[in-house]
Amino acid sequence: MRIIIHRGTHQIDGTCVELRVGETRIILDYGMPLAASDGKEVNESSLQDRTAAELIKEHVLFDIPGLYNGQEPQVSGILISHSHKDHYGLLNYLHPDIPVYVSEGALKLIHVLNVFTHKRSHISIQNPYIVKHKASFDIGDFRVTPYLVDHSGFDAMSFLIEEKPTGKRLFYSGDFRASGWRRSLFDRFIKNPPKGINCLLMEGTMIERQGGAYEDESAVLSGVEDALKKTEKNVVLAYCSGQNIDRIVTFYKAARHAKALLIIDPYIATVLHVLKNERNKIPQLDWDSI
Ligand SMILES: [Zn+2]
Structure with a gap:
C-alpha cells in the first residue's frame, strides 16, 4: 500500500490522504484548507467559478490525476469521515462519476447546509454511497470497515482499510473525541479495537491545546x-x-x-x-x- 498524505500534517484543516494498491486508488477526505500549499490564504467564496485545472496551478487542489471534473476518472472512490468542511469542502471539483462514501447523517448535514447558504458555497455530492457502522465494503483491492465515533460532527466515522492482496491494515481515525454524549462509542472501541494495524493515521487537533473551560x-x-x-x-x-x-x-x-x-x-x-x-x-x- 502506498500512502500519500497530500495535506494534514502540521495543520488541522484541509485533510487529504491518498491510498494506492495495484490499480486501485482511494482518497480519504478532501477538506477546505485555510491556506493553499504555497501558504497563500484561501478565500472560499472566490473559488467557486474556478476550474479544477486553475486551482491545481494555484496549489489549492492537489495534482491527483483522474480525480477531477474534466479528467478521465481514475480514482475508485473517496471516503468522507464527517460533515465538517475541513474534511469535505473541496468535493465540488470531484469528477461526478467517482463514488463518495459517507454516512447517512453526514450526507444529510452536507446537503442541508445548501438550503441556508448562498449558491456560491453549495457543495453537492453527485454519486453518494451510504456507509454504516461496522458494515464492510470493497473498493477494488481495498476492504473498508467504518467505525462510528464520538465527535461534534454528527454520524462521524473512522475507517479501517485493508489491502486485500496482503492483508495489511491502515486505520484512519478522522476527527474523534471522548467527551460527548456518545462517549460510549470511544470506550467500546478502546476495549475492542481492530487488531493487526500496520499504520495508524490519527487526527490530533487538540493535542497541543490545554483544557478548555469544561471537561466534557x-x-x-x-x-x-x-x-x-x-x-x-x-x-x-x-x-x-x-x-x-x-x-x-x-x-x-x-x-x-x-x-x-x-x-x-x-x-x-x-x-x-x-x-x-x-x-x-x-x-x-x-x-x-x-
Ligand atoms: Zn470535525
Whole structure:
C-alpha cells in the first residue's frame, strides 16, 4: 500500500490522504484548507467559478490525476469521515462519476447546509454511497470497515482499510473525541479495537491545546443549568453550531431540567427535521416533544 498524505500534517484543516494498491486508488477526505500549499490564504467564496485545472496551478487542489471534473476518472472512490468542511469542502471539483462514501447523517448535514447558504458555497455530492457502522465494503483491492465515533460532527466515522492482496491494515481515525454524549462509542472501541494495524493515521487537533473551560458535555450541561438558575432574566440566549447535535441536546436537557421553553432557530429546526429518521442515534432527545 502506498500512502500519500497530500495535506494534514502540521495543520488541522484541509485533510487529504491518498491510498494506492495495484490499480486501485482511494482518497480519504478532501477538506477546505485555510491556506493553499504555497501558504497563500484561501478565500472560499472566490473559488467557486474556478476550474479544477486553475486551482491545481494555484496549489489549492492537489495534482491527483483522474480525480477531477474534466479528467478521465481514475480514482475508485473517496471516503468522507464527517460533515465538517475541513474534511469535505473541496468535493465540488470531484469528477461526478467517482463514488463518495459517507454516512447517512453526514450526507444529510452536507446537503442541508445548501438550503441556508448562498449558491456560491453549495457543495453537492453527485454519486453518494451510504456507509454504516461496522458494515464492510470493497473498493477494488481495498476492504473498508467504518467505525462510528464520538465527535461534534454528527454520524462521524473512522475507517479501517485493508489491502486485500496482503492483508495489511491502515486505520484512519478522522476527527474523534471522548467527551460527548456518545462517549460510549470511544470506550467500546478502546476495549475492542481492530487488531493487526500496520499504520495508524490519527487526527490530533487538540493535542497541543490545554483544557478548555469544561471537561466534557456533562460539565457543559451543569454550566448551562447554573446559568439558567442564576439568571434574573426571562430570556437566556445560547449559541452553538446548528449542526453540533450534542450541544443542542445539552441545551435541550438544561431547558427541560429548568422547566424552561427551548426556542430554536429555523436552521436548527431544519437540521433536526432532516435527521428525524436518524433518531435512534440521538436517544437523548424526546422527539415527540419537538
Ligand atoms: Zn470535525
